[in-house]
Amino acid sequence: MTVSTEESVTSAPAANVWDELTWRNLISASTDETALKQMLGAGPVTYYIGFDPTAPSLHIGHLVQILTMRRLQQAGHRPLALVGGATGLIGDPRPTAERVLNSPEVVAGWVDKLRAQIEPFLDFTGPNAATMVNNLDWTSGMSAIEFLRDMGKHFRVGKMLSKDAVSARLNSDAGISYTEFSYQILQSMDYLELNRRHGCTLQLGGSDQWGNLTAGIDLIHRVRPEQSVHAMSTPLITKADGSKFGKSEGGAIWLDPTMTSPYAFFQFWVNAEDAKIVDYLKVFTFRTAEEIAELAESAATRPQAREAQRALAREMTTLVHGELAATRVEEASKALFGGGDLSGLDEGTLGDALAELPKAQLPRGEHSVIDLLVATGLSKSKSEARRTLSDGGGYVNNAKVTGGEAATVSTSDLLHDRWILVRRGRRQLAAVELVGE
Structure with missing residues (x-):
């Protein structure tokens, strides 16, 4: 994953960051709003966000936190990015069922992977340099007796039971x-x-973490009552129908390119709903209010152009996978629909793009285009495929099929000696892989 940090130190005054977060709808709840806003405007604040390694990769839901952390650093504040080598061994309770406990070796490996995904978004130099921390450093040496005597005594079971996930499970x-x-x-x-070690006075997390955030404040007030500390949560990002954002038919959209290809990542953002595109631009991009207003106007008056979605997809893919990957997948997206040269795509990018399409496998050799249309499901029958070709609606590798029902393809037509792209009309695509000797 590659992220440019050239803009990590900006001229935006710290006093403006609360207003910026508010405008971007990034504040769901906070402790004392007046005091917190004043604290953020008064000078550098050390803050932290925690990420548990319960999987080998973060997903796009985590980007809300990562990018909020980045915005605060750009405004002059000091981030602590915590990857929980200890809490990852336990897992935050889910409302539905117990988590599967992973081995310490697996969790340690995931800690390294998550660190590598987070670090490019932050600046580790200068007066407000970021710091990576791991809670295993202060829990691994603690005995059960110390945990119960020194920490457990500060928690009241009744209050812990009131947490939504705990209550649902009970x-x-x-x-x-x-x-x-x-x-x-x-x-x-x-x-x-982190308050003791780094002077941390602000914790951020998702709205589903509010109970945990306030529990941390309560603990500090009991142990270090002289400390003034705060918490702030970001809202849950949803689709227009209220369902959870960040899922596709294949599952979560991961930041790891081996789990979600850069092409699939790009296409997820391109397919963002018109009704939510302005919200997503505010939350996920670093575009100004004026730039977002222009894209909002385009989405309202020319929705078919999908300019806002493509701007979002380009920026997010560049942030997470780098400019070169973003350029390649954008070219692939255009080429698949006849807007570019398929033969100019590298094998990996083409393979990732075709992996998102309906596919069929056929033995190497010569095949009729009619067979390709039927095998991929683009036509329900050979007679329907014949009508498609007679109407001029059949394409192979973006070239219109002109030979009628007698048209064939062979190994000489293969892209990277493996693939054939079949298209019916303007938008119905499928891939054929020729296999064997």
């Missing part, structure tokens, strides 16, 4: 183990320890 057949029930104490310890 009222389900799955129940909840003491292991996951204790997660809230571990996350609260993180805030206390």
Whole structure:
């Protein structure tokens, strides 16, 4: 993953960051709004966001936190990015069922992967340099007795039971183990320890983490009552129908290019709903209000052009995968629909693009275009395929089929000696892979 950090130090005054976050709809809840706004405007604030390694990659839902962390650093504040080598061994309770516990070796490997994904978004130089931290550093040496005596005594079970996920689990057949029930104490310890070690006075997280965020504040108030600390949460990003944002038919949209290809990543943003595109531009991009207003106007008056979606896709793919990858997948996206040269695409990018299409495998050799249309499902029958060709609606590798129902393809037509792109009309695409000797 490649991220440019050239703009990481900007001329935006720290006093403006609260207004900026508010305009971008990035504040769901906070402790004392007046005091927090004043604190952010008064000078550098050390803040932290935690990420648990419960998978080998972060997904685009995590980008809300990562980019918020970046915005605050650009405004002059000091970020602590915590990857939870300890909390990742436990897992935050889900409302539905117990998590599968991963081995320490697996979690340690995931810690390294998540660090590598987060670090490019931050600047580790200068007066407000970022710091990466791991909560395993202050929990691995703690005994069970120390945990219960020094930390457990500050928590009231009644309040812990009121947390939404815990309450849901208690009222389900799955129940909840003491292991996951204790997660809230571990996350609260993180805030206390970062306050002690780094002077951290602000914790950020998603709105679903509000109970954990405030538990950390309560712990600091009990142990270090002289400290003034705050919490702020970002809203859950949703689709227009209220469903969870960040999923496709294949599952989560991951930041790791081996789990979600740059092409699939790009296409996810291109397919963003018109009704939500302005919200996504505010939350995920660094475009100005004027630039977003222009794209909003385009989305309202020329929705078929999808200029706003393409701007979003280009910026997000560049942020996460680098400018070269963004250029390649943008070219591939255009080429698939006849707007570019398919033969000029490198094999990896072409393969990623075709992987998103309906596919069929046929033995190497000569095949009729009619067979390709039927095999890929673009035509339901050979008679329907014949009508498509007679109407001039059949394309192979973006070239219109002119030979009628007698048209064929062979190995000489293959892209990278493997693929054939078949198109029916303007938008119906499929890929054929010729295999064998």
